[in-house]
Amino acid sequence: GKGRVMLAAAQRESVREYLEALQSLGLVPSRLGLESHALYECYKYFNTVNDETVIQLDMGHTKTILNIISGNHLLYSRSIPLGTGEICRFIAEHLKISLEDARGLFLRLDLDLGSLENNYRKEVYKTLNLNRAKLKKIYDAAFGLVEEISAQVLLSLKSFSVDYGEIEISRMLISGGGSSIQGAGAVFSRDLEIPVISLPFLENYSERQIRTQFPIVFGTLLSYMGGSGGVNFLRGEFVPDLVRRTRKVYYLSAFFSVLSLIVLVAYIAGSSLIKYRNSASYKKILNDRLKQYFLVRDPVKDPVATAAKMVNEEKKELTNLDNILDTGEGVLETMKTMLTHFPGDEGFILRNMVINENVIRIDGVLSSSAKIDEFKNKLIESKQFESVDLNTTLSKRNEVNFTMVLKKKQSAPRGETGK
Structure with a gap:
């Protein structure tokens, strides 16, 4: 194959002028190309x-x-x-x-x-x-x-x-x-x-x-x-030991590789720090919401999982309450019916309420026997109870103790339809 040769020449005096200028500044050049x-x-x-x-x-x-x-x-x-x-x-x-x-x-x-x-x-x-x-x-x-x-x-x-x-x-x-x-x-x-x-x-x-x-x-x-x-014009008489010295080479590519690695490590560290700060801030917000809505005092490791667990537990409790009554109505619907017909009384005190299958017993205090009689009559008129039994005792003025036993009507079992 054909080849080409690069040929370059420089006057010795010109090279010496460059060397003298550099040496006057305390510099010793190794290459003049x-x-x-x-x-x-x-x-x-x-x-x-x-x-x-x-x-x-x-x-x-x-x-x-x-x-x-x-x-x-x-x-x-x-x-x-x-x-x-x-x-x-x-x-x-x-x-x-x-x-x-x-x-x-x-x-x-x-x-x-x-x-x-x-x-x-x-x-x-x-x-x-x-x-x-x-x-x-x-x-x-x-x-x-x-x-x-x-x-x-x-x-x-x-x-x-x-x-x-x-x-x-x-x-x-x-x-x-x-x-x-x-x-x-x-x-x-x-x-x-x-x-x-x-x-x-x-x-x-x-x-x-x-x-x-x-x-x-x-x-x-x-x-x-x-x-x-x-071409290096400093070879020969200007730098006799140049060949030996140029063997000690610092590879530029290695320098840039190390520099790139340092930049990469710094980037990863910076990204991790930002991610950690964002995660900590997000976790604090979730813990604040958990404290506000679920009344949890101390911060937890996983607020979302804790909230989900508490919601599931509340759902289970609600299901258990619904299952206490074997009627088609849930506990909340029954309580709603009772509260709808309950006459307002600032002196009302609920001492005890027991729900046993379809029987509900309420013990409490009202300010007058007229109000408890009114409550009884309204429950009977609602036609949701088979019976409403009431016992009252007057303990002192404006204070009537009462015990009311309500028996819910039986509804058709789930899956059956009435004619």
């Missing part, structure tokens, strides 16, 4: 589509990195010597200010390449002491830079097609500081006729400056931690 390879590693880590062809475009300050990836393989890479620094230099020259001030003004201006009118409406330029004419020149410079980068991308695609033929591009992913320019993605999408996604990684992270630099930084870390090889 290619930005294009770091972008590729970052894409591989997050990508879930294996059969797509994409363009990666990282718009930096001094250059723009272009990658073409197909089927998770890096097929083409190019460094375009154009970046946002061109806009900053134009602002510095046009406004006669320092390059550092020009960079700060450009960031605060927050240009929108969608249209010049959008920038006029935002009126941010007024807070920066710019007039419309100056704003237009800055806008034209920024728009022209993006158009020029877009033209270079089209040129690269033509070069790519010489080796690989016509390949359909699924989408473009843009990152780097230039991706912060509003409307830049729309310009690329219009010129290349493909969907463009700005800052595709860390979508929920709000710090835009970190998101713009994330792909290269994270890709470099992946390349180092995963021991994936690639």
Whole structure:
């Protein structure tokens, strides 16, 4: 089969300049690689589509990195010597200010390449002491830079097609500081006729400056931690023992696995705590209702089961009372009949009531014999009793002791019908 070799070179003096800058800060680097390879590693880590062809475009300050990836393989890479620094230099020259001030003004201006009118409406330029004419020149410079980068991308695609033929591009992913320019993605999408996604990684992270630099930084870390090889300009004379040191690798996947496990345990613990609190609150409400409706003083473990048990016991008691009378009427119906005909008397005292099959005996006290006679006569008139016998004794004034024996009429047994 055919293979391709990645070849990269860097001037020793350039490498030394980077090393001296880092060492002056007390840092000892282990890797100095290619930005294009770091972008590729970052894409591989997050990508879930294996059969797509994409363009990666990282718009930096001094250059723009272009990658073409197909089927998770890096097929083409190019460094375009154009970046946002061109806009900053134009602002510095046009406004006669320092390059550092020009960079700060450009960031605060927050240009929108969608249209010049959008920038006029935002009126941010007024807070920066710019007039419309100056704003237009800055806008034209920024728009022209993006158009020029877009033209270079089209040129690269033509070069790519010489080796690989016509390949359909699924989408473009843009990152780097230039991706912060509003409307830049729309310009690329219009010129290349493909969907463009700005800052595709860390979508929920709000710090835009970190998101713009994330792909290269994270890709470099992946390349180092995963021991994936690639170009490292610190091999040889700069770091002689690099091979031995890079064998001591901390696998990033293991770190994320442990982190995921910690998050899972925290989630389970949190869910259990919430469930316990909700259960305790619900149980307290049920115990309050049990105390209110069933007169249970102390909280119980299972209020629902306790209430159900008490209701069943009450039903059994009611059934037993109904079964005491062998007539077709229940005890409650019999009591209702008696109470309906009972004359009201504030001095009434019920001392005893005995129900024996269909015979009912009542012992009590009334204030007058007339009221107990009236009660007797009404019960007889109800025609529900075979007999009503009454004995009274006068114990003292306004106090008549009575004993009443009622015999219920026999009704037809259940299942029989009378003619």
